[in-house]
Amino acid sequence: MVDTIDSRPKGAVGEAAMKVLDSKLTRQMAVNMHACVHCGQCFESCHYYLATRDPKVTPAYKAEQLRKLYKRRHDWLGQLAPGWVHATQPTDEQIAALYEAAFGNCTMCRRCNLSCPMGLDMALMMRTARWMLTSQGLIPPGLKATIDTHLATGNNMGITREEFLETVDWLQEELQKELDDPDFRISVDRPGTEFLICLNPREVKFYPLLFMAQFKTCYAAGLDVGLSSAYWDATNYGLFSGDDAACKQIVTKTIDEAVRLGAKTLILTECGHGYRVYRWEAPGWYGKPMPVNVISYIELAAEQIRRGRIKVDKKRNTERVTYHDPCNQARSGGIIDEPRYILSKVVMDFQDMEPHGENNFCCGGGGGALTMSEFRDRRLAAAKVKADQIVATDAKIVATSCHNCIDQLSEIGKHYKLGVKVMNLCELVANAIVLPPKAVTVAVQEIGERPVAVDADGFIEDTSLWSPEAAVFLARRQGFGDVLERLTPDQWRVVDFTRAYYGRFGVPPMRETVCAELQLSKRQFGTLFPGTLKTLYRTAGLSREVVHKVAAE
Amino acid sequence: MALRDFGGQELEIDEDGFIQDPGQWNQTVATVLAQDEEVPELTDEHWKVVNMIREYYLKFGIAPMVRKVCKDTGKDLKQIYALFPSGPAKGACKIAGLPKPTGCV
Numbered sequence: 001m002v003d004t005i006d007s008r009p010k011g012a013v014g015e016a017a018m019k020v021l022d023s024k025l026t027r028q029m030a031v032n033m034h035a036c037v038h039c040g041q042c043f044e045s046c047h048y049y050l051a052t053r054d055p056k057v058t059p060a061y062k063a064e065q066l067r068k069l070y071k072r073r074h075d076w077l078g079q080l081a082p083g084w085v086h087a088t089q090p091t092d093e094q095i096a097a098l099y100e101a102a103f104g105n106c107t108m109c110r111r112c113n114l115s116c117p118m119g120l121d122m123a124l125m126m127r128t129a130r131w132m133l134t135s136q137g138l139i140p141p142g143l144k145a146t147i148d149t150h151l152a153t154g155n156n157m158g159i160t161r162e163e164f165l166e167t168v169d170w171l172q173e174e175l176q177k178e179l180d181d182p183d184f185r186i187s188v189d190r191p192g193t194e195f196l197i198c199l200n201p202r203e204v205k206f207y208p209l210l211f212m213a214q215f216k217t218c219y220a221a222g223l224d225v226g227l228s229s230a231y232w233d234a235t236n237y238g239l240f241s242g243d244d245a246a247c248k249q250i251v252t253k254t255i256d257e258a259v260r261l262g263a264k265t266l267i268l269t270e271c272g273h274g275y276r277v278y279r280w281e282a283p284g285w286y287g288k289p290m291p292v293n294v295i296s297y298i299e300l301a302a303e304q305i306r307r308g309r310i311k312v313d314k315k316r317n318t319e320r321v322t323y324h325d326p327c328n329q330a331r332s333g334g335i336i337d338e339p340r341y342i343l344s345k346v347v348m349d350f351q352d353m354e355p356h357g358e359n360n361f362c363c364g365g366g367g368g369a370l371t372m373s374e375f376r377d378r379r380l381a382a383a384k385v386k387a388d389q390i391v392a393t394d395a396k397i398v399a400t401s402c403h404n405c406i407d408q409l410s411e412i413g414k415h416y417k418l419g420v421k422v423m424n425l426c427e428l429v430a431n432a433i434v435l436p437p438k439a440v441t442v443a444v445q446e447i448g449e450r451p452v453a454v455d456a457d458g459f460i461e462d463t464s465l466w467s468p469e470a471a472v473f474l475a476r477r478q479g480f481g482d483v484l485e486r487l488t489p490d491q492w493r494v495v496d497f498t499r500a501y502y503g504r505f506g507v508p509p510m511r512e513t514v515c516a517e518l519q520l521s522k523r524q525f526g527t528l529f530p531g532t533l534k535t536l537y538r539t540a541g542l543s544r545e546v547v548h549k550v551a552a553e
Numbered sequence: 554m555a556l557r558d559f560g561g562q563e564l565e566i567d568e569d570g571f572i573q574d575p576g577q578w579n580q581t582v583a584t585v586l587a588q589d590e591e592v593p594e595l596t597d598e599h600w601k602v603v604n605m606i607r608e609y610y611l612k613f614g615i616a617p618m619v620r621k622v623c624k625d626t627g628k629d630l631k632q633i634y635a636l637f638p639s640g641p642a643k644g645a646c647k648i649a650g651l652p653k654p655t656g657c658v
Contacts, residue, residue, distance in 0.1 A: 142653065142655070145655045146655040146656055149655045149656075156655055156656040156657075157654060157655055157656045158615060158655070159618065163618050163620070163621075166618070166620055167618055167620045170620050170623075170624075200656075200657060201656050201657075202642070202656055202657050202658060204618070205616075205618050205619060205642075205654075205656075206619050206640060206641045206642045206658075207619075207640070208619060208620070208630060209630060235656070235657065271657075370657060370658065371655070371656075373567040373568040373569040373571075373653060374567075374568055375568075376568035376569055377568065403657035404657050407643070407657065407658060410639070414591075414639075
């Protein structure tokens with residue numbers, strides 16, 4: 001049952017909510033309460049207003065619902081002549097209006113902050129208002145359930161440790177196949193893990209391909225990454241309810257876990273508010289100097305591509321892509337250049353939407369709006385602004401890096417019939433990654449050497465005894481030193497081709513054939529197998545008779 | 554909350570279209586919900602997934618991990634996403650009559 005102001009005894013909430021406001025009156029909040037000059041600059045910055053033209057959803061009007069209460073209590077003029085300055089007692093009607101403004105008509109995206117000549121922080125006001133209400137039990141039930149689940153189970157979807165570990169095991173197997181590396185491991189709870197990855201529970205529960213994409217990136221970059229099986233959730237919905245105690249409890253457990261495992265860096269998955277929480281807000285809640293660095297997966301991927309640690313091929317993503325900046329990551333987090341750098345490297349055709357970066361419009365799913373089904377119609381109506389932005393780019397794919405944005409963008413696509421595909425940035429990265437032939441090299445190096453009987457010219461006597469191990473022996477003993485000490489993947493390609501060719505045609509391939517088929521220059525061939533063609537034929541286990549017959553012809 | 558007609562039976566749904574009382578679910582309800590989730594027709598393959606999710610929910614009171622869905626139905630991830638374009642949470646779980654999951658969904 002939804003807890004509303006109407007279900008309470010009359011007047012029971014107001015005074016208690018005001019006491020919460022009193023306790024949150026920092027200097028910054030007081031400035032926010034006093035300094036609005038009603039200039040109206042914020043109107044056009046708000047997606048709710050632009051989509052509806054309803055004056056009751058302008059930032060100034062929404063903030064006024066809180067200011068009215070403040071003035072009546074703390075401002076001398078508000079006490080002396082309340083009607084003159086629109087000061088109001090915390091009546092049930094006013095508390096209901098505050099609920100509408102803070103939960104129903106604002107995603108705390110902070111876009112209006114940029115247009116405010118007084119530099120007021122709308123999100124700070126609305127978050128304070130949300131906590132005044134939440135502390136009295138007035139909170140959208142979906143938002144409450146998400147926070148309660150996180151506090152009770154350690155993650156916001158109630159995934160048990162057993163389920164988590166089972167999924168990790170499964171994805172490890174899937175990645176071993178995808179990476180073609182049977183030795184690939186996802187380490188869990190390993191002391192000394194350098195980078196600890198925090199995931200969004202939805203990646204673990206419903207969207208493991210995103211989980212895999214991020215581990216593939218780290219694998220390609222050769223990073224020492226791992227997971228905690230206890231506190232691995234990147235989200236923190238206390239940011240949306242204004243509940244600092246919940247925020248503190250959640251970040252403390254995660255950071256302490258990182259310390260316990262000796263991690264140096266937390267990598268935050270593609271999670272808009274999660275990044276903001278851990279990178280920018282957590283130091284305040286943690287209460288001690290941050291013992292770990294915090295970076296986003298996006299920063300990590302950009303850095304690894306820039307340093308050449310990850311090879312990418314943009315030809316694998318050919319369709320036009322646009323990028324939606326999650327508000328908490330871009331405007332409130334500063335991650336603006338990195339996704340664009342990544343996209344310039346992993347897709348062929350990128351088109352930014354306008355405006356973008358710190359000026360980007362909220363998708364409408366911010367502030368925990370996705371959990372508040374009761375405001376769905378408003379959420380989608382306000383998203384008209386975003387839909388228009390997307391259409392103008394003519395993109396086929398909308399990429400973003402936040403799970404709330406992803407779902408909202410998918411709903412926008414459906415609601416406004418945009419015909420676009422919505423993807424996480426990490427999916428595009430993973431798709432473009434060209435893995436180094438490291439896995440193959442490891443496998444080859446493990447091939448031991450097995451001596452076989454050879455004739456005076458170094459050819460194998462009994463061709464049926466040839467094996468990869470024998471090839472290593474046959475190659476090394478020819479006296480070319482390091483070049484044939486260990487066979488490289490390129491040399492194996494030539495050997496395999498030679499044997500296959502002989503098997504099919506009964507004669508060994510000539511140098512020109514090998515070069516043409518394997519796209520090698522003569523110089524490259526000479527580097528792989530120095531000396532005469534016999535160097536290759538000996539290694540490939542052809543008999544002296546066959547080779548000499550060719551030579552005679 | 555609103556009421557929605559499911560082939561003669563009126564059920565309460567939330568604004569995201571999830572039915573509120575999983576006990577009222579039946580095949581007709583699933584068929585109607587499927588229309589909203591880009592599943593024009595529920596094939597045997599769809600039913601296999603939907604029934605598994607529903608049975609799991611009735612037993613444990615929570616949506617199964619997609620790992621469990623894959624394991625118990627013998628399908629891989631790509632098949633699940635292909636069957637339910639709006640995903641396992643908003644697609645398959647909704648059609649199976651589960652309430653909206655917590656978290657970023």
